[in-house]
Every structure is written in structure tokens, then in C-alpha cells.
Amino acid sequence: MASPQKEALFALIDEMIDAEVDVTKLRQHYPELKCNAIQKRFVRTFGSYHQGLVEYGLCASNGVPTDVEIARCFEITEDYAVITNEYQAASLRNLYALTEVEFVRLSRPIVDALWTDAIDEMYRDHFPFETISAEGLAQQFPHLRKHIERRYGAFKKLLSAYKTPYDRFISREHCGKAARMGRDFERKLGVILTAIYGQTAVDEDFRFNGCLPDFVVNGRVWIDAKLSRDTVRDKRCKTIEKYRPYAKSLRIYYARGSLEPLNISGVAIQHVSVLYPLLKRAGRHELVEDMESFVERVQTESRYWRVA
Known part of the structure; x- marks a missing residue:
């Protein structure tokens, strides 16, 4: 014997049939809001509207659309x-008397x-x-x-x-944009280093034995700027191989990529954000905001199409 809830819904089907409603095609007779309300009642009791029709005796129990029908x-x-x-x-x-969820x-x-x-x-x-x-x-x-x-x-x-x-x-235009961003990052990093260590401590024109690091701080720490963290890991990048034999200390800062620091052959490779505390200590909060804005722009523009 059917439960009271099922009997009530069977009675509803009887009423719709008496009103000459094709209960297998409710949307041809009722507005969407009413169709959804009726189907929800059946879902709560039978699991689906179609199952309610099956138990009433109107539909076969294998009424499932094919992949081709769904694809259409x-x-x-x-x-x-x-x-x-x-x-x-x-x-x-x-x-097939399917609910939206089904x-x-x-x-x-x-x-x-x-x-x-x-x-x-x-x-x-x-x-x-x-x-x-x-x-x-x-x-x-x-x-x-x-x-x-x-x-x-x-x-x-x-x-x-x-x-x-x-x-x-990688189009010429795209490579040009990456190159411009790289130069912008190098320039901004120079401003940051100067704010932290002082104008006289940062040398931007250092040359030694064919090496040209972007910056040398206090005559001993060589610093190179890379727009992307991945650049350093690229086998074509020779910065570490070329500079390490001559530098007492070599550091590489990048703008794009994971904040997780790297260490390759004893060389610290860090996101530029590690310098933010030193900038704040120097009272240069505007440089932090400027670099954060730049990093966000770089990440956004290169998130999907890799910056070379």
C-alpha cells in the first residue's frame, strides 16, 4: 500500500489527467513556476517526477535520454x-520528466x-x-x-x-610587452634598493670580467632582477652559472611567480615582497604600494599566457 504522501500525488495526477493535462509534458500546460513546484513535490516523495509517473503506471522505468539527445x-x-x-x-x-538538477x-x-x-x-x-x-x-x-x-x-x-x-x-608585441615589464621591474627594484641601503651603497654600473649584474650593494652583494621566477629555472638562463664564480654573494629578485623562495647552487632567489618589511622600516610605504600594484598587473597579464 502506498504511503499517504504518494497517494496524495497520485490524486494530483488524476486531477491533471481529468483536466486533460498531458502529465508527461507539464510545461505545455503550466507556467515554469507551477511546473517547478509540482516537480519538487514529486522529488521529495519519489526522488524524481519521472519515478512518480512510473509508480503511477504511466511511464516505463527506463526513461533516460541518450547522450545524443542531451548533446542536441x-x-x-x-x-x-x-x-x-x-x-x-x-x-x-x-x-523525460527531468528536474533541473537531474x-x-x-x-x-x-x-x-x-x-x-x-x-x-x-x-x-x-x-x-x-x-x-x-x-x-x-x-x-x-x-x-x-x-x-x-x-x-x-x-x-x-x-x-x-x-x-x-x-x-609568442608574438613580437607580446615579447615587447614582457621586455618592457622586465625593464620596469629592474628600475623599480633599483629605487627600492636605494631607499633601503642608500644612494651611495647601490652601484648600477658595475662590470667585472664580462659580468654585468643589475646592481651591486656595498661593493659585495650582486643583485639581479628577473621578471619571472620561472626564468631563473629555465635552462637557457645562465645568470647563476656566469655570476656565481665571481660574486661573494649573489641574490635574485623576481616579480612574477610563487612566493616560495628558491635556492639554486647556494643562490637565494626570492620574490620582491621579501623587501617590503625593510621598506616599511625605512618609512617608504609608497614604494611598497607601487610594487604591489606592479606585481598584481604582471600576474594578471601573464596569468594565462606565459611571460617569456
Whole structure:
């Protein structure tokens, strides 16, 4: 014997049938608000509206849409976004008496696959990328960012999956911007070092045996500025290899990357923020704010498309 709650909902189905309502297609008869209210009552009692119809005796118990039917509820736009075809989705939900939650759960793997297809379409449409750079892609299709990161981990890994050299994506304009940021960081670091150690203690024109560090402090500490933490770890970077044999003390400060310090061959590689306490002690809070703003800008502009 059915519970009182089920009997009440069976009676509701009887009333709708008597009113000539097609109970398998509620949205053709009722506004969305009322449809949702009815389906929620069934969800609380039966687990789903469709299960309520099954127990009433109207529907077969295997009423689940196929992947192809679900895929028809979505489409990939010209700018490679996956959007819902609301008319198709509503029709499918009505056909199988699915709640919004059930529809989302069933469609999630289909939507994920469609985002992968969208990324693939973007890649194939723009290859060999002669007219647009990686930075341009990020600006033109920002909605692809999180899906590339979730699917591949990073844009560079996407390129690796397609066996495409990363250098192809670094345009002259992008390299120029990275170079300008690098020079800005070097200049700002010089101002910070001067504020901390004093004008006479910071030498910006030091040369020794072919070495040209960005700064030498108090005649013994060699300091080099790198825009990105990753630059130091790049095998093409020879700074440590070249300077270490001659420097009594070598330090490298960077603006972009993890705050976790590195130590390579005894050389301290640190985020510029380690200098903030010394600046504050010197009363130069405005330099801290200026560098924080710069670091935020660098991180934002290079978050997705790696700064070289």
C-alpha cells in the first residue's frame, strides 16, 4: 500500500489527467513556476517526477535520454563558447520528466566533452596562428581559459598535446610587452634598493670580467632582477652559472611567480615582497604600494599566457 504522501500525488495526477493535462509534458500546460513546484513535490516523495509517473503506471522505468539527445540541447558558438539551447533542453526535460538538477547531472559529461570540442575547433581554425598571438587568443576568447586549465592544466600543455612549439605563440608585441615589464621591474627594484641601503651603497654600473649584474650593494652583494621566477629555472638562463664564480654573494629578485623562495647552487632567489618589511622600516610605504600594484598587473597579464 502506498504511503499517504504518494497517494496524495497520485490524486494530483488524476486531477491533471481529468483536466486533460498531458502529465508527461507539464510545461505545455503550466507556467515554469507551477511546473517547478509540482516537480519538487514529486522529488521529495519519489526522488524524481519521472519515478512518480512510473509508480503511477504511466511511464516505463527506463526513461533516460541518450547522450545524443542531451548533446542536441547544447551548441558551440562561433566564438567557441558552449551554450544551452533552452527550447531543446526544456523539451527534453518535459519528455523525460527531468528536474533541473537531474538534467544538469546527466548533461555534465556531455558539456565537458563539448568544451573540449570547442577548444579543438578554436585550435584548428586558427592554426598555424600567423595572424593572432597567444595573448590575442586570451583576450579574444577569455571563456576558454578555465576550460583549458581544467582539461590540460595550462596553455603550454595544450600545445604539447597538439605537438606545437610554444615559441610559435609568442608574438613580437607580446615579447615587447614582457621586455618592457622586465625593464620596469629592474628600475623599480633599483629605487627600492636605494631607499633601503642608500644612494651611495647601490652601484648600477658595475662590470667585472664580462659580468654585468643589475646592481651591486656595498661593493659585495650582486643583485639581479628577473621578471619571472620561472626564468631563473629555465635552462637557457645562465645568470647563476656566469655570476656565481665571481660574486661573494649573489641574490635574485623576481616579480612574477610563487612566493616560495628558491635556492639554486647556494643562490637565494626570492620574490620582491621579501623587501617590503625593510621598506616599511625605512618609512617608504609608497614604494611598497607601487610594487604591489606592479606585481598584481604582471600576474594578471601573464596569468594565462606565459611571460617569456
